[in-house]
Amino acid sequence: MxxxxxxxxxxxxxxxxxxxxxxxxxxxxxxxxxxxxxxxxxxxxxxxxxxxxxxxxxxxxxxxxxxxxxxxxxxxxxxxxxxxxxxxxxxxxxxxxxxxxxxxxxxxxxxxxxxxxxxxxxxxxxxxxxxxxxxxxxxxxxxxxxxxxxxxxxxxxxxxxxxxxxxxxxxxxxxxSEGGGPYITYITTGKIIDPGIKDVNNMGAAMAPAAIDTISIHFKDTGHTPDDYDLIITGDLGHVGKDIVVDFMKEQGYDISKVYTDCGIKIFDSKKQDTHAGGSGCGCSAVVFNGYIYNEMLNGNLNKVLLISTGALHSPTMTQQGESIPGIAHAVTISNEK
Amino acid sequence: MxxxxxxxxxxxxxxxxxxxxxxxxxxxxxxxxxxxxxxxxxxxxxxxxxxxxxxxxxxxxxxxxxxxxxxxxxxxxxxxxxxxxxxxxxxxxxxxxxxxxxxxxxxxxxxxxxxxxxxxxxxxxxxxxxxxxxxxxxxxxxxxxxxxxxxxxxxxxxxxxxxxxxxxxxxxxxxxSEGGGPYITYITTGKIIDPGIKDVNNMGAAMAPAAIDTISIHFKDTGHTPDDYDLIITGDLGHVGKDIVVDFMKEQGYDISKVYTDCGIKIFDSKKQDTHAGGSGCGCSAVVFNGYIYNEMLNGNLNKVLLISTGALHSPTMTQQGESIPGIAHAVTISNEK
The missing domain is CATH 3.40.47.40 (Stage V sporulation protein AD)
Known part of the structure; x- marks a missing residue:
């Protein structure tokens, strides 16, 4: 190996x-x-x-x-x-x-x-x-x-x-290669999981199974548990996808609810800002990670974070041809200690 | 470093x-x-x-x-x-x-x-x-x-x-990680070079400057010369782009003409098959490399090859907004000896 x-x-x-x-x-x-x-x-x-x-x-x-x-x-x-x-x-x-x-x-x-x-x-x-x-x-x-x-x-x-x-x-x-952290200590690279969703207005449900797969494999591969993390955060599942992740992770024996949220939920006040299920897009986990999480790690409020950016590999060409939307999720452990 | x-x-x-x-x-x-x-x-x-x-x-x-x-x-x-x-x-x-x-x-x-x-x-x-x-x-x-x-x-x-x-x-x-070759011994990763071409029917000219840049840097970085290679082959510049590459490489002091061709020229008989400047597309260097070159390396007719797949990062959205087409080229040395 x-x-x-x-x-x-x-x-x-x-x-x-x-x-x-x-x-x-x-x-x-x-x-x-x-x-x-x-x-x-x-x-x-x-x-x-x-x-x-x-x-x-x-x-x-x-x-x-x-x-x-x-x-x-x-x-x-x-x-x-x-x-x-x-x-x-x-x-x-x-x-x-x-x-x-x-x-x-x-x-x-x-x-x-x-x-x-x-x-x-x-x-x-x-x-x-x-x-x-x-x-x-x-x-x-x-x-x-x-x-x-x-x-x-x-x-x-x-x-x-x-x-x-x-x-x-x-x-x-x-x-x-040099520097005082935060450090990238582990990565878990995702496979494509396709739950068969064809609704372009429900990306949270299309991506949630990929997130569940990657997070579960990360725990199995590393021996980590939810307690090892100050924050477990998916990319842009929003409220719909987040609920699916919490429920299905519980079925797999992991209660992540205490430390888990989603970048799409953090970035907007969805009621006041009328953003419905939450934020999405590549920029969502990019600005939440590089803005909020990174700075909270520098000031010590967070010390070990699992970031799982989630992708709906949606193509209008293929959904018009009747195909479903494949999902993928890659996990990265960022830690203040090596 | x-x-x-x-x-x-x-x-x-x-x-x-x-x-x-x-x-x-x-x-x-x-x-x-x-x-x-x-x-x-x-x-x-x-x-x-x-x-x-x-x-x-x-x-x-x-x-x-x-x-x-x-x-x-x-x-x-x-x-x-x-x-x-x-x-x-x-x-x-x-x-x-x-x-x-x-x-x-x-x-x-x-x-x-x-x-x-x-x-x-x-x-x-x-x-x-x-x-x-x-x-x-x-x-x-x-x-x-x-x-x-x-x-x-x-x-x-x-x-x-x-x-x-x-x-x-x-x-x-x-x-x-194991095996008897052919081996990937060097890579030279390209920067984007944009010669300002806006004609979507002239990709060879849009990509040639990127190929010239990457091949020149490969020679400078490694100390290799055209004589070190049995074959130097670009991805899909076709006849238009190939001529530009030969001329401009000569200006930089490298005569590659004896060992150089292009996958887009090799794959079709452009006169009989009416393919004009030659073949293109990701599949062009993919099938020429994985079919022709790989097999000619296995049977010993080729021993050291520089493959430079070339990309025109053309987006209809951006050309419609008046933008030019950026080019990129990545070089890979494949050799029968480590």
Whole structure:
């Protein structure tokens, strides 16, 4: 068996990479939510001076990476690889961000699981001795995602209560072979689980089984229990998906309810902000992790966190052809101790 | 500096992963081309019994991975990670392939650079001690790509001579920590280079500068020269891009003309098959590498090859907004000796 692998799907790092800096940029609505004090920059309008929402999203991702680099007292030349992806067709946000940065680039697509996908690959590349510094980033934008995946915004379609609100936000982490933490100590990489959901307004239910699968395997592989964590947080299951996870994890013998929540629930006050089941999008777990969680780890309020970004690999082309929506979830353990 | 890095953008593997098996599945047109004897399966029709071209493409990728696994005398349970991507929106081909295989999955998007992107990441994960066996795969399909990126096929638009023909094909490689080669000995990961091309029928010119950048850096980082290689082969630049590469490499002091060609030129007889500038698509370098090159390495006709899959990170959304097409190219050295 490979040296660093434990159990079925988990890696335990020999020299856990340190997350030396992070940055977050969010839209106006996210900047009015409960986590507003944790973000580096709150945009006043959702185009940020650009001609289109797509160009705004790309600028957000680019500026988030640059800000994370400068917060880590580094320069762009120090970054050896950029791992990034997003929701837009051909991950155009990330490609244009990478064009501006001029860094060797691995484009990823994991839908809303991209933050933990990029952290997983970035951490392996550092622990494997291939790089000393990498950037991991992702983003989403309400207006680019809605018109691509669902309906034209002008159409003003009514949203069912299971629908989620795509977060306008970009987050970036800089990983280093040296540094004082927080550290990425374990990763558990997910398989695709497809519960057969075809409703594009119920992504929480489409992704929850993948989260349950990955969290259960993480516990089995590592021997960890819910008590080992200060916080277990999924990416963007919202209220619908969160309830499914709690119930099914209980059936598997794990009561995670005391330490578990979801980034999509944390980012909005869903009643006051009319976001129904909660936030979603790659940017959701990106800004909650790089804003709220990272800062609460630095100040010691959180010491060991399991982040499970969740992706609904939804393609309008395939749902129009009658296919269901596959889900995936990647878990990353972030700890203040190696 | 990171242990295994040499120069600016290159990794030299300590324990070069072995490519223990490969598989290729191609469409009818590719099966009539000059490389027809190198492919494992040639489809008689381009839907392969499926309801849509998209579902056919996904079946092609899935069956290519399964065939590569069985040719390596392995089972699906032996594969620890699948690295794959494709051209379709939300890399839907790869996601549905991964769903059927049930293997931990990293979704990638590098457009037509995906074969070397997946080999690069797969090789690092093995050399880094994180896995013993991984699968790297990609695919494309003429009919899915044309209608997504350009025009409805029924429209019958005239194609300029700079246009290329998207390959219908899927290729897969199984990498292992053990085995007798061919080995992946070096990788040089590309940056995005954008020469400002906006013509969606001239991808060769959009990608050539990225190939030139990556090949030059590979030579500088490793000290290799064109004489060190039996074959230097780009992914899908076609005739237009190939000529640009030869000319500009000469300006940089490297005459690669004696050992250099392009997968898009090899796969079709462009005059007889009316494919204009040549083949393209993720499947192009995937089937040329996993079919032709791999088998010629096994029988000793080729011993050291530099594969540079090239990607045009073209998004219809962004070209409609006036943006140019960014290019990227990742180089992989495959050698019969460690």
């Amino acid at each position: 490979a040296l660093k692998k434990i159990g079925e799907q988990t890696i335990k790092f020999e020299n856990p990479p340190s997350i030396v800096s992070t940055a977050t940029i969010v839209g106006p609505k996210e900047g009015e939510g409960p986590l507003k004090n944790y973000f580096d920059l709150i945009l006043e309008d959702d185009k940020w001076g650009q001609e289109s929402w797509e160009k705004c999203e790309s600028k957000m991702q680019e500026e988030a990476v640059k800000l994370a680099i400068s917060k880590g007292n580094l320069s762009e030349q120090d970054i050896e690889y950029l791992f990034s992806g997003d929701l837009l067709n051909q991950i155009t946000t990330s490609s244009y961000c990478a064009r501006q940065l001029g860094v060797p680039y691995f484009g990823l697509y994991g839908a809303c699981s991209t933050m933990s996908e990029s952290l997983s690959l970035g951490a392996m590349i550092i622990d494997g001795g291939f790089a000393d510094k990498v950037a991991c980033a992702t983003s989403s934008h309400f207006s680019t995602a809605e018109r691509q995946y669902r309906y034209p915004l002008e159409f003003g379609t009514q949203r069912p209560f299971s629908a989620q609100w795509t977060v306008t936000g970009a987050g970036a982490s800089i990983l280093s | 990171a242990l295994k890095k040499i120069g600016e953008q290159t990794i030299k593997f300590e324990n070069p992963p072995s490519i223990v098996s490969t598989a290729t599945i191609v469409g009818p047109k590719e099966g009539e081309g000059p490389l027809k004897n190198y492919f494992d399966l040639i489809l008689e029709d381009d839907k392969w019994g499926q309801e849509s071209w998209e579902k056919c493409e996904s079946k092609m990728q899935e069956e290519a991975v399964k065939l590569a696994i069985s040719k390596g005398n392995l089972s699906e349970q032996d594969i620890e990670y699948l690295f794959s991507g494709d051209l379709l929106n939300q890399i839907t081909t790869s996601s549905y392939c991964a769903r059927q295989l049930g293997v931990p999955y990293f979704g990638l998007y590098g457009a037509c650079s995906t074969m070397s992107e997946s080999l690069s990441l797969g090789a690092m994960i093995i050399d880094g001690g994180f896995a013993d066996k991984v699968a790297c795969a990609t695919s494309s399909h003429f009919s899915t790509a044309e209608r997504q990126y350009r025009y409805p096929l029924e429209f019958g638009t005239q194609r300029p001579f700079s246009a290329q023909w998207t390959v219908t094909g899927a290729g897969a490689s199984i990498l292992s």
